[in-house]
Structure formats: C-alpha cells, structure tokens
Amino acid sequence: MQTKAILAAVLLAVATFAQTTGGERYIGAGLAVGLAGLGAGIGVGIAGAxxxxxxxxxxxxxxxxxxxxxxxxxxxxxxxxxxLLLVL
Structure with a gap:
C-alpha cells in the first residue's frame, strides 16, 4: 500500500512540474535514457552470462x-x- 502512495506522489510531482515549467520534453528525455539503460543492462546481463x-x-x-x-x-x-533529440 505504501508503494502505491509513493508512486502516486511521484507521478503527481512529475505532472505538476511538467505543467508549470513546460518540462514534458525533459521528462521524456529522462524516461528515454532511464528505460534504455535499464533494457541495456538486462540485455547485457543475460547475454554476458x-x-x-x-x-x-x-x-x-x-x-x-x-x-x-x-x-x-x-x-x-x-x-x-x-x-538529446528531445532536449535540443
């Protein structure tokens, strides 16, 4: 139950930031790097083993x-x- 509350708080903070600062592209850039890094890490771990x-x-x-x-x-x-394409 606490995990859902923390996730909701984080999503609310991100949505507020995006609306007030026009930071949608920065959120998208962060998600692109983060999820690509996560996927690459999983892929390298499996392929390396x-x-x-x-x-x-x-x-x-x-x-x-x-x-x-x-x-x-x-x-x-x-x-x-x-x-980089999203931010620049």
Missing part, C-alpha cells in the same frame, strides 16, 4: 560473443541519442 557459458565450450568463437554484447549495449546509446 550466456557468453561466458558458451566461451567455456567453444572459445574459438569469442568474437561472436562480443558482437552480441555490443548489440545489447547499443540500446543504451540509442536511448541517449533520442534524449
């Missing part, structure tokens, strides 16, 4: 494991670019 497991079995294909990690990390860079 799988890559380490696969590296034990087939070490000669380690470049492919790095490519998969780089693809997951690129999601965070896309979020950063979108946030």
């Amino acid at each position: 799988a890559a380490m497991s696969a590296l034990v079995e087939r070490p000669q294909e380690r470049i492919w494991y790095l490519i998969f990690l780089a693809l997951a990390e690129a999601i965070a860079i896309y979020g950063l670019l979108i946030s």
Whole structure:
C-alpha cells in the first residue's frame, strides 16, 4: 500500500512540474535514457552470462560473443541519442 502512495506522489510531482515549467520534453528525455539503460543492462546481463557459458565450450568463437554484447549495449546509446533529440 505504501508503494502505491509513493508512486502516486511521484507521478503527481512529475505532472505538476511538467505543467508549470513546460518540462514534458525533459521528462521524456529522462524516461528515454532511464528505460534504455535499464533494457541495456538486462540485455547485457543475460547475454554476458550466456557468453561466458558458451566461451567455456567453444572459445574459438569469442568474437561472436562480443558482437552480441555490443548489440545489447547499443540500446543504451540509442536511448541517449533520442534524449538529446528531445532536449535540443
């Protein structure tokens, strides 16, 4: 029950900020970076664990494991670019 009250208070504060300052684009930029970073972190965690497991079995294909990690990390860079486009 406390979690819902805290979430409602945060959402109310964000909505008030957006209405009084015209900060919709800043909220959108923050969400873009935050959610992209969260998604990239989850992706890198899963891909990294799988890559380490696969590296034990087939070490000669380690470049492919790095490519998969780089693809997951690129999601965070896309979020950063979108946030810059929103703010500027």
